[in-house]
Amino acid sequence: MPATATGRTYEVRTYGCQMNVHDSERLSGLLEDAGYARVAAGEQADVVVFNTCAVRENADNKLYGNLGHLAPVKAARPGMQIAVGGCLAQKDRATITQRAPWVDVVFGTHNIGSLPALLERARVQDEAQVEILESLEVFPSTLPTRRESAYAAWVSVSVGCNNTCTFCIVPSLRGKEKDRRPGEVLAEVEALVAEGVSEITLLGQNVNAYGVEFGDRQAFSKLLRACGSIDGLERVRFTSPHPAEFTDDVIEAMAETPNVMPQLHMPLQSGSDKVLRDMRRSYRQQKFLGIIERVRAAMPDAAITTDIIVGFPGETEEDFQETLHVVREARFSGAFTFQYSPRPGTPAATMPDQVPPDVVKDRYQRLVALVDEIAWAENQRLVGRTVELMVAEGEGRKDAATHRMSGRGPDNRLVHFAVEPGTEVRPGDLVTVEVTYAAPHHLVADRLVAVRRTRSGDAWQARTSSPAAAGVSLGMPAVGAPAPLPDAPACR
Numbered sequence: 001m002p003a004t005a006t007g008r009t010y011e012v013r014t015y016g017c018q019m020n021v022h023d024s025e026r027l028s029g030l031l032e033d034a035g036y037a038r039v040a041a042g043e044q045a046d047v048v049v050f051n052t053c054a055v056r057e058n059a060d061n062k063l064y065g066n067l068g069h070l071a072p073v074k075a076a077r078p079g080m081q082i083a084v085g086g087c088l089a090q091k092d093r094a095t096i097t098q099r100a101p102w103v104d105v106v107f108g109t110h111n112i113g114s115l116p117a118l119l120e121r122a123r124v125q126d127e128a129q130v131e132i133l134e135s136l137e138v139f140p141s142t143l144p145t146r147r148e149s150a151y152a153a154w155v156s157v158s159v160g161c162n163n164t165c166t167f168c169i170v171p172s173l174r175g176k177e178k179d180r181r182p183g184e185v186l187a188e189v190e191a192l193v194a195e196g197v198s199e200i201t202l203l204g205q206n207v208n209a210y211g212v213e214f215g216d217r218q219a220f221s222k223l224l225r226a227c228g229s230i231d232g233l234e235r236v237r238f239t240s241p242h243p244a245e246f247t248d249d250v251i252e253a254m255a256e257t258p259n260v261m262p263q264l265h266m267p268l269q270s271g272s273d274k275v276l277r278d279m280r281r282s283y284r285q286q287k288f289l290g291i292i293e294r295v296r297a298a299m300p301d302a303a304i305t306t307d308i309i310v311g312f313p314g315e316t317e318e319d320f321q322e323t324l325h326v327v328r329e330a331r332f333s334g335a336f337t338f339q340y341s342p343r344p345g346t347p348a349a350t351m352p353d354q355v356p357p358d359v360v361k362d363r364y365q366r367l368v369a370l371v372d373e374i375a376w377a378e379n380q381r382l383v384g385r386t387v388e389l390m391v392a393e394g395e396g397r398k399d400a401a402t403h404r405m406s407g408r409g410p411d412n413r414l415v416h417f418a419v420e421p422g423t424e425v426r427p428g429d430l431v432t433v434e435v436t437y438a439a440p441h442h443l444v445a446d447r448l449v450a451v452r453r454t455r456s457g458d459a460w461q462a463r464t465s466s467p468a469a470a471g472v473s474l475g476m477p478a479v480g481a482p483a484p485l486p487d488a489p490a491c492r
Contacts, residue, residue: 272318
C-alpha cells in the first residue's frame with residue numbers, strides 16, 4: 001500500500017441511485033485496502049470523494065456548490081485531496097477541473113478501481129489526474145468493499161444498459177450491459193451469507209435482460225431459484241426489471257422460491273402509449289397491466305412500486321389521464337414520481353412541445369395525491385395482520401410513552417414497532433409484530449409478538465462493538481435494509 005495513505009482519513013459522499021451506493025461501498029473498500037481510514041463523525045477528512053449522479057435535476061450545480069464549500073477548507077489544509085467520480089464525472093470529464101481547479105482526481109464509472117493510484121499520482125506529481133475509461137475493465141464486484149450494513153448487501157448481476165430511453169443519459173455513461181456469470185454471483189452471495197448477511201438485493205439496470213450476453217434468456221429466473229437453495233439466506237430482492245422483458249418464468253420463480261420476497265419495483269414512466277413511444281419505451285399500457293395482473297395472481301400479497309414521469313414533452317391532459325388510469329388499476333403501494341425537466345445530452349431535451357412548468361407541477365400534484373390515496377388504502381388492508389420484519393439500523397422513533405424501532409416486511413413496507421423496556425432487539429434480527437395503524441408511507445405496530453435472534457443480528461452486534469463500526473458517509477439518511485435507500489431508484 002502507498003505509505004502516504006497510512007493514517008490518512010477519507011469520506012465518500014454519494015448521490016443518486018442504488019448503483020452509486022453499491023459503487024461507493026467499493027470505493028470505501030479500495031481506500032481502506034490502500035491504508036486510509038474512515039473519518040470520524042464531525043471531523044474533516046484528508047480525502048473527500050464525490051460519487052456523482054448525472055440524472056437528478058441540477059446535479060451539476062449541487063456538485064459545484066459542494067466543491068466551492070470545500071475550496072477554502074482545502075486551502076487551509078495542506079495535503080487534503082478531493083476526487084470526483086460517477087456519472088457526472090463521466091459526462092463532464094473535460095470541465096470539472098476547469099470549473100474547480102482545486103479538484104485533484106476525476107475518474108469515471110468504468111475505472112473506480114483506479115482511485116487509490118490516482119490519488120497517489122496526484123500527490124506525487126502535484127497536478128490533477130483525470131482518467132475516464134470508455135468501457136469496463138474490472139467488474140466492480142471483484143473489488144474490495146466496505147458494506148454499510150452488517151446484515152444486508154447489494155450484489156450486482158450486471159452493469160450498463162442496452163436501452164435507449166429518450167429521457168435517460170445513463171447508457172452513454174454506464175455503457176452497454178455486461179453480465180456476470182451466475183457462478184460468480186452465487187459465490188459472492190454465499191460468501192456474504194457466511195459473513196452474517198441474511199438479505200441480498202440483486203442489482204442491475206435491467207435485471208430481466210440478464211443472461212442475454214451469454215445466451216440464456218431464463219438466466220435471471222434460474223438465479224433467483226438458485227438463491228433459494230442457499231442456507232441462511234433469509235431474503236432475496238432485486239431491482240430493477242424492465243416491463244418490456246419481464247417474463248412469466250421470473251414470476252414463477254418469485255412465487256415458488258420462499259426466500260424471494262413478494263415485492264416488485266416495475267417502472268411505468270407513463271400510462272400513455274403515445275408518450276411511451278416518444279420515450280422509446282418498448283412496451284405499452286396493456287402489456288404493463290398484464291404483468292401486474294399475472295404477478296398478483298401468483299402472489300396476491302405482493303407489493304408493487306413504480307417510477308412515473310409527468311410532463312414529458314408532448315404529453316397532453318389525455319395522456320396524463322391514461323397514467324392516472326394505470327395507477328388506479330395497478331394500485332401501487334408506492335411510487336417514485338418525477339416532474340420532467342430536460343437533461344442535456346438526451347433526445348428528449350430537444351423535442352418540440354415542451355410542457356409548461358405550471359402544467360407539469362399541477363399534474364405532478366394530482367398524481368402524488370392519487371398515489372398516496374391508493375398507497376394509504378393498501379396499507380390499511382394490513383391493519384390487524386401479523387408481519388415478520390427484518391429490523392433496520394437506526395434509533396427508530398421515540399415518543400413520551402413508547403420506544404420504537406423500524407423494520408421492513410417481506411413486501412418491503414416500512415413498519416415502526418413498539419419495543420418494551422428490557423427487550424433486546426438488534427438490527428438484523430427478525431421480529432413478528434401486529435400492525436395497528438397505517439399511514440400512506442409506513443405502518444405502525446404497537447404489539448411485538450416474537451423476536452428471533454439471527455446470525456445477522458450477531459454480525460451487527462460484533463460490528464458495532466468495534467471502533468470502526470459505522471459505515472461510509474452516503475450523503476443521505478439511512479432508512480434500513482438492504483442499504484441506505486437513495487432518493488431515486490436505479491435509472492431505467
